[in-house]
Amino acid sequence: MILSFTNQKGGVGKTTTVLNLGTFLALKGKKVLLVDLDPQANLTSGIGYRPEKKHSPRNDTFKTKKTPTIYDIMIKKSKIPEAFVSTDIENLFLVPSSLDLAGAEIELVNMMSRESILKRALKDIKTYYDYILIDCPPSLGLLTINALVAADKVVIPIQAEYFALEGLSQLLKSIEMIRNNLNRTLKIGGVIITMFDSRTRLAKAVEDEVKVYFKKKVFRNKIPRNVKLSEAPSHGKPIVIYDETAPGSIAYRKLADEFIKRFDRKP
Ligand SMILES: Nc1ncnc2c1ncn2[C@@H]1O[C@H](COP(=O)(O)OP(=O)(O)OP(=O)(O)O)[C@@H](O)[C@H]1O
Numbered sequence: 001m002i003l004s005f006t007n008q009k010g011g012v013g014k015t016t017t018v019l020n021l022g023t024f025l026a027l028k029g030k031k032v033l034l035v036d037l038d039p040q041a042n043l044t045s046g047i048g049y050r051p052e053k054k055h056s057p058r059n060d061t062f063k064t065k066k067t068p069t070i071y072d073i074m075i076k077k078s079k080i081p082e083a084f085v086s087t088d089i090e091n092l093f094l095v096p097s098s099l100d101l102a103g104a105e106i107e108l109v110n111m112m113s114r115e116s117i118l119k120r121a122l123k124d125i126k127t128y129y130d131y132i133l134i135d136c137p138p139s140l141g142l143l144t145i146n147a148l149v150a151a152d153k154v155v156i157p158i159q160a161e162y163f164a165l166e167g168l169s170q171l172l173k174s175i176e177m178i179r180n181n182l183n184r185t186l187k188i189g190g191v192i193i194t195m196f197d198s199r200t201r202l203a204k205a206v207e208d209e210v211k212v213y214f215k216k217k218v219f220r221n222k223i224p225r226n227v228k229l230s231e232a233p234s235h236g237k238p239i240v241i242y243d244e245t246a247p248g249s250i251a252y253r254k255l256a257d258e259f260i261k262r263f264d265r266k267p
């Protein structure tokens with residue numbers, strides 16, 4: 001199943017969720033591929049991946065070959081099997097991003113079937129993974145459109161803060177547009193409330209409002225605001241390795257259980 005983690009609002013916890021939810025899904029025995037579709041490459045660095053220069057297999061010992069990234073897949077027609085890398089977590093794989101991707105939105109404009117490049121790239125490997133999680137950039141441009149066209153479901157992280165719902169109608173309009181034109185079967189897989197501070201009435205008010213709108217789509221397990229979650233990526237580690245007992249770690253572990261219950265293929 002391919003899930004796109006999408007919200008054009010910046011800093012709502014898309015990357016943190018893809019990284020940590022993906023890690024727990026892998027630890028629970030699921031085969032998981034994370035796709036970093038953001039030129040900021042926060043997911044790539046957050047998981048501890050440093051793009052190394054690979055040795056060229058052809059005799060010239062001085063020439064080095066860069067590991068392909070999502071940019072090469074989108075623009076240079078590299079194949080996913082050349083680009084995905086393993087991580088420190090068993091069953092967890094990553095297609096890394098790099099700053100090159102910043103130019104991709106423009107380069108894509110003149111390409112054939114530019115909205116479905118990622119879908120085609122993932123087609124052959126889709127059945128190999130239980131979950132493919134795509135981390136979108138904070139925009140509704142061509143990269144995000146590619147994610148929504150490739151995905152079976154879109155998951156929307158919403159920050160329990162002021163202006164949380166701002167821009168949501170625009171996102172929902174985009175999803176509707178994709179459904180009508182490019183991906184008829186796209187569904188809203190769920191809404192995740194992030195950075196929840198149980199001490200504030202505001203957070204509760206945002207939660208209530210989100211539930212009125214999205215009803216049962218809202219995951220029961222919210223992610224609390226927890227500084228450990230923001231520290232872990234600078235060490236290149238998922239929360240479970242950085243601090244397994246942190247509230248943020250416990251929350252993502254529970255969310256992974258709920259996620260599996262909601263989405264696992266029925267036997
Ligand atoms: N539950 C949390 N508690 C505390 N800090 C968090 C939490 N979730 C995310 N953060 C921090 O908030 C910032 C934004 O989170 P994140 O990068 O996951 O959001 P994003 O939606 O991917 O952002 P962007 O739109 O820029 O890609 C980061 O510094 C992250 O470490």
Ligand SMILES: [Mg+2]
Pocket residue numbers: 014015016038042135136137
């Ligand atoms: Mg991000």
